[in-house]
Amino acid sequence: MKVLTPRELPELFAALETPGAHMLAGGTDLLVRLRAAEREGRALPQALVRLDGVAVLRGIVREADGSLRLGAAATHAELLAHPLLRQELPELAAALCELGSPPIRNMGTLGGNICTASPAGDSLPPLMALGAEVELASLAGTRRMALSDFITGPGRTSLKPGEVLTAVIAPPARNFQVRHFEKVGRRGALAVAVVSLAALVRLERGRVAEARLAWGSVGPTVWRCPEAEAALMGQRLTLTALGRVGAIVRENVRPIDDIRASADYRRQVAGNLLLRLAVL
Amino acid sequence: MMLLFRLNGQSVEVETAPDRRAVDLLRDLGAPHPDVKDVKEGCGTGECGACSVLVDGVHRLSCLMLAAQLAGREVVTASGLGSEAAPHAIQRAFADHGAVQCGFCTPGMAVAAAALLQDNMAPGREDIRRAISGNLCRCTGYVMIVDAIEAAAGKMRSDPSALHEERVASRKAAKSSRKATMPSRKKAGKS
Structure with a gap:
């Protein structure tokens, strides 16, 4: 070459x-x-x-x-x-x-x-x-x-x-108060993501006015979940509310089994990762 | 292509295919240059760090670089950090702390440590662990490796001028000793 x-x-x-x-x-x-x-x-x-x-x-x-x-x-x-x-x-x-x-x-x-x-x-x-x-x-x-x-x-x-x-x-995203990324891998470094979540949440008077959630490694490309984003609207970021929305995520996500993790594990973690957004 | 670069303080001029992997080139430079066998190939896919080198002071993987990407660059490998006569603080600390088991990962670890210490002279153990997180030791002797890097940092902090003198001395020593030591090493290897 x-x-x-x-x-x-x-x-x-x-x-x-x-x-x-x-x-x-x-x-x-x-x-x-x-x-x-x-x-x-x-x-x-x-x-x-x-x-x-x-x-x-x-x-x-x-x-x-x-x-x-x-x-x-x-x-x-x-x-x-x-x-x-x-x-x-x-x-x-x-x-x-x-x-x-x-x-x-x-x-x-x-x-x-x-x-x-x-x-x-x-x-x-x-x-x-x-x-x-x-x-x-x-x-x-x-x-x-x-x-x-x-x-x-x-x-x-x-x-x-x-x-x-x-x-x-x-684009500028300064009006989002919650800005988050987390990767779950098999080890802390040099790991291919098993599931990852990026989240931007804009709050008005403590309640969600806009939520953008994007998961990695749970589908062929980055996966968005409009149902979960809609369900978060008007909510406070409490563990209870996020737990409810996590259930919606698990209902909708369609991950696969591979050498790094099973589909079931990915489905569970995809929902759980939302709990990190709890501010209350 | 005719490739010119600096390797462990020496100018290198070598004819090579431009798409040759840097790790292969370094390990088999051919006369009159000494082969740099301290650069190891482990996985060949960027996951083990055994082929780590510093290119213009940046920690990179020579298994994922092409010969052409070395043109005009300053390449330092573990053996270029210091010499037997005047070892670098990192080399001395690895020996003192028993941070070498089978030794295969050691040159890459030393390069990763050198990259860390040029940016952060007072790293915590977590910083050290992060810095070597791309370098695998399959003997799993990480504790001693982290100890050694911590000690080397301490040594360099307490006497930064010594480091510079050490490096200058080591380069001079390398220059003068290379001719003398190379043939005898080969002899020893054959017997």
Whole structure:
């Protein structure tokens, strides 16, 4: 495989025109998959196009409307080191803190976590709860879409050939008082999520005025539960109320058995994780 | 491609396929460069940390990097932290605390510790455990490893100037001793 190292976006788009080219972000998923492909005699890309040299794809910028624009090729560690992330997006910071291990966070990128589109991708529940959008660019121009539309299935996205995920845009969420992420894994570090929950709750006079709940690892993509969100409206965040809504979650969620956990365990935990939102 | 980078304080110039894994390249650099066998391959999938290296001071996994990604970089492996004559505080502490059992994870642990201590000179045990959370010890000798890193941090805090002198001394020692020690090591290995 050739390895191309563009520095600017036009160079990157040109490199992606190379026949059989494949983008290489942090490499923490792709290189593992390519190695397996090589071992099994499957076709490899003819060229890898590195994103780590394109400076404009890194960093965090605040946009005019208060949104944060996160560079898609920024590593998890770079994002965590940025003061704006913890200040403005605590649920995403909490997820990135627990993603993989220190060296994986030093290598893996936000855009890579999104484009891998794993049902267990740690950044996905918080970004979905935030209502994040993705910016996609190619020689043909730039488009923006909701992250929830971009990810179409496990390992599947709407990214077109020649197109690059350039940035993730997180709208301001300062009016949500409760901002939460929790991952349940088989161990404390380097664990693939068994179930995770990101939650944003806006309270008015102590009662829920808006709730956004997004679970990871309980379906083919991040799972939302409109029934649970509706049931929380007008409630105080008490253990009793959350317990009732947890039952609604368990009725609706459709997880699967896999090597990490059984469907029954996931169903139980998906409901239980709501109890952490209790403030009373 | 002709690849140029710095490895444990030395300039390296080597002809390689750009898509060669960094771990394979480092372990088999070929003459005139010494092979860096302290970089281990454990899982090959980024889950064990045995292949840990510092690239421009950042803890990374050489099994998930391509040769081309080392171009122009400063790579430090466990053996580059210090030398036998002038060991780094981390190396000395690992030996003193019996933090080495089978030894396979040790170079990666030392690299993870070095990455931690360059950012945090006074880590708590929880910080240390987090810093090595991507490095697996299948002998499960974690307590001694955490003890060693804690002690190394203490040593470096009490005498930070010694660390610098140690590193300078170790580089000088490595430079002068490499030629002398390499052939004799090979001889010892064969007998």
